[in-house]
Amino acid sequence: MNKKNIVLIFGGESTEHEVSIITAKQVYRKFNFEKYNVYPIYIDKKHEFKYIKDFSKFETFKDFVKLKKIPVKISLYKGKTSFYIGSIKKITQIDAILPTFHGGEGENGQIQGFFDLLKIPYTGPNIKGALFGIDKIITKYILEENNIEIVPWMYILKDDWENNRDKCIERIKKEIGYPAIVKPNSLGSSIGVKKVTNDSELEDIIDTDILFDEKIIIEKFKDDVIEITYSLMKNNNEIELSLSEEIEKDLNIVYSYEDKYLQEGGKKSKTNEGMAGSKRKVPAKINKNLDASIRNTAKQIYKLLDGQSLARIDFLVDQKNNKFYPIEINTIPGSLSFYLWEATGVQFSEIIDKLIDNAIKDFNSKDKFIKNIDSPLWNT
Secondary structure (H helix, E strand, O other): OOOEEEEEEEEOOOOOHHHHHHHHHHHHHHOOOOOEEEEEEEEOOOOOEEEOOOHHHOOOHHHHHHHHHOOOEOEEEEOOOOEEEEOOOOEEEEOEEEEOOOOHHHOOOHHHHHHHHHOOOEOOOOHHHHHHHHOHHHHHHHHHHOOOOOOOEEEEEHHHHHHOHHHHHHHHHHHOOOOEEEEEOOOOOOOOOEEEOOHHHHHHHHHHHOOOOOEEEEEEOOOOOEEEEEEEEEEOOEEEEOOOEEEOOOOOOOOOHHHHHOEEOOEEOOOOOHHHHOOEEOOOOOOHHHHHHHHHHHHHHHHHOOOOOEEEEEEEEEOOOOEEEEEEEEOOOHHHHHHHHHOOOOOHHHHHHHHHHHHHHHHHHHOOOOOOOOOHHHHO
């Protein structure tokens, strides 16, 4: 059996750079190396592409300090008929790319556009799906336009906040009120997310968030709800759903980046498992009718936001009133949400197989569309 050559690409310029490394390591360990030759490519924060020959040896974040000393810088380029990675000593033809970026140019459509120009199959969202997914404001407008109920929300611009914060505060208090959730528009991993209960807390978090994003979202805080998430994956043009999960946490606490990725039992985590190491209930304990309704809505959202590969959609669920509210879609979820699929009997290595197979099938299918025509313009 001929092995497929796969690029596992991660890192990039993003506030979630280190989280991307965690996911990449988890994915790398689960590749079936009898089926694939895997080429880990790390994009550092200066946009240099580096091939990591012995990726399995990097066990902790501290090991990645050594990457500064790695001389194997590579290039990605398109040949006459194929896509290649190249260094001074070797050129290798690549069959597909598996990105594990989180946030930044790796999840906002920029890297996807690069892959499209190179004409190479890749897993994860396409340009539109990435843009829709990372921009929470666009997501909310699309959901509202399609009569999908979400929590009351608004957004403010950095310029408005800097030029007239008093007016912004009064508008927030009038339209949303306290308590409220404040978050940057285009960040993930709970970076910059905070529950606020007064003007002082509101000002502090917005002053911080505008350092990261020009648009800040404010949402009404919902009491007595649980947070439930589902992973979705397109497989042979069918949308498959994982089991649901409920992350066990205090209903009045909004988890931060540190809670999710740096803490384990009150101490800093040594395993770097990310959210895969969190306490969770799979499946979530909700009634079957409510679960069915949320699953149908999850499929609808996946289609509306141009889902192409594996994604995760988060919901707030009010069990007392049988209501639910979509929060956001994550187009390259941490750990690729493997723990949700394993609960259904699908192993991590099988997820990787499905993602790669479908990326290649989709690419071949779309490559058959007419891209240009012979115009008579130059014959006149």
